[in-house]
Amino acid sequence: MIPFNRPPYTGNEDQFVTAAMRSAKMSGDGDFTIRCQTWFEAKLSCKKALLTPSCTQALEMAALLVGIEPGDEVIMPSYTFVSTANAFVLRGAKIVFVDVRPDTMNIDESLIEAAITAKTKVIVPVHYAGVACEMDVIMDIAARHKLYVIEDAAQGMMSTYKGRPLGTIGHFGAYSFHETKNYTSGGEGGLLLINEETFVSRAEIIREKGTNRSQFWRGMVDKYTWVDIGSSYLPSELQAAYLYGQLTVADEINVDRLNTWNEYYKAFGDLSAKIELPFVPQGCQHNAHMFYLKLDGLESRTKFIAGLKESNVMSVFHYVPLHSSPCGKVFGRMHASDKFTTRESEKLVRLPIWYGMQNKEREQVIQSVLTVLDRI
Numbered sequence: 170m171i172p173f174n175r176p177p178y179t180g181n182e183d184q185f186v187t188a189a190m191r192s193a194k195m196s197g198d199g200d201f202t203i204r205c206q207t208w209f210e211a212k213l214s215c216k217k218a219l220l221t222p223s224c225t226q227a228l229e230m231a232a233l234l235v236g237i238e239p240g241d242e243v244i245m246p247s248y249t250f251v252s253t254a255n256a257f258v259l260r261g262a263k264i265v266f267v268d269v270r271p272d273t274m275n276i277d278e279s280l281i282e283a284a285i286t287a288k289t290k291v292i293v294p295v296h297y298a299g300v301a302c303e304m305d306v307i308m309d310i311a312a313r314h315k316l317y318v319i320e321d322a323a324q325g326m327m328s329t330y331k332g333r334p335l336g337t338i339g340h341f342g343a344y345s346f347h348e349t350k351n352y353t354s355g356g357e358g359g360l361l362l363i364n365e366e367t368f369v370s371r372a373e374i375i376r377e378k379g380t381n382r383s384q385f386w387r388g389m390v391d392k393y394t395w396v397d398i399g400s401s402y403l404p405s406e407l408q409a410a411y412l413y414g415q416l417t418v419a420d421e422i423n424v425d426r427l428n429t430w431n432e433y434y435k436a437f438g439d440l441s442a443k444i445e446l447p448f449v450p451q452g453c454q455h456n457a458h459m460f461y462l463k464l465d466g467l468e469s470r471t472k473f474i475a476g477l478k479e480s481n482v483m484s485v486f487h488y489v490p491l492h493s494s495p496c497g498k499v500f501g502r503m504h505a506s507d508k509f510t511t512r513e514s515e516k517l518v519r520l521p522i523w524y525g526m527q528n529k530e531r532e533q534v535i536q537s538v539l540t541v542l543d544r545i
């Protein structure tokens with residue numbers, strides 16, 4: 170049986186997790202958290218990187234930091250994970266969903282401007298499959314309308330847009346280290362990137378339950394106290410240690426995934442009459458987070474997934490568009506028309522890909538896909 174995903178594990182994690190277990194401090198902001206954050210700040214050249222227990226929580230922190238108030242509007246694609254929307258809905262925002270581009274499944278940047286109203290506060294581009302949104306256009310719109318940009322880069326670690334790491338282009342970027350992503354901090358984890366100095370000290374306070382404990386540890390204040398709203402957005406040192414083990418071989422993980430992705434692309438390249446393959450625009454370097462195919466509609470996709478399952482290959486589809494979900498109807502609205510979101514989402518199927526995938530596993534997937542496509 171070929172599973173859809175295996176959580177990344179390199180063997181490097183053990184020594185660091187053991188060290189964290191034996192250290193005198195396992196709670197947040199210990200040695201491994203600092204080591205990871207320093208690694209990200211250097212690798213991504215961002216102002217501040219703060220580990221969080223999940224990407225969901227990194228997005229929640231960003232929503233707090235930009236000061237979302239009830240009635241504010243937030244623009245995002247409907248084709249995304251619920252957390253992209255929930256983080257803002259929790260603060261009382263209304264979500265304005267914008268259609269996706271069928272080639273990348275990213276928000277259609279040409280439709281954003283018309284969705285802006287006097288209440289709009291934030292644009293949230295989601296870099297689907299680790300392939301960048303058209304950030305130059307989005308940043309230009311945001312600057313002209315004085316909006317914040319919070320990049321949902323959950324899937325985008327190691328990807329770049331015109332040479333710039335995803336998550337470092339907007340005001341904030343959020344990454345995920347869930348076990349289905351390219352790097353994991355032991356199943357769950359996340360990271361908030363803060364790209365403007367002005368937000369850093371408040372971010373540390375919000376993350377520490379609304380206290381100035383970080384300043385206290387640095388000797389900047391002589392006692393710590395409740396100074397703002399906040400929550401607990403600190404991961405355990407065990408999570409950070411696990412992640413650190415993967416960061417020490419970050420490039421190896423990336424290259425391995427890209428190899429599998431390229432093998433798939435080569436094997437399916439000639440089938441363009443039957444399926445659509447992922448598209449990576451010029452100037453975007455992707456991270457092989459996902460390999461998807463698009464069939465010609467829901468019916469073929471259902472048959473395709475069932476056919477693969479019969480040959481012991483697990484494949485999955487993705488997001489039911491948020492604007493047609495029960496909660497999305499209450500907290501959001503679709504701007505203009507849903508020309509591509511629903512139609513394209515019903516075509517898409519994700520193939521197994523993970524770090525350390527064996528040649529024979531890859532071959533089994535390729536052969537099964539070719540056989541099943543022949544039949545449907």
Ligand SMILES: *Cc1c(COP(=O)(O)O)cnc(C)c1O
Binds near residue numbers: 224
């Ligand atoms: C995985 C994912 C999230 C949520 O990440 P968690 O770490 O599980 O909270 C948010 N947005 C997108 C686009 C994702 O793919």
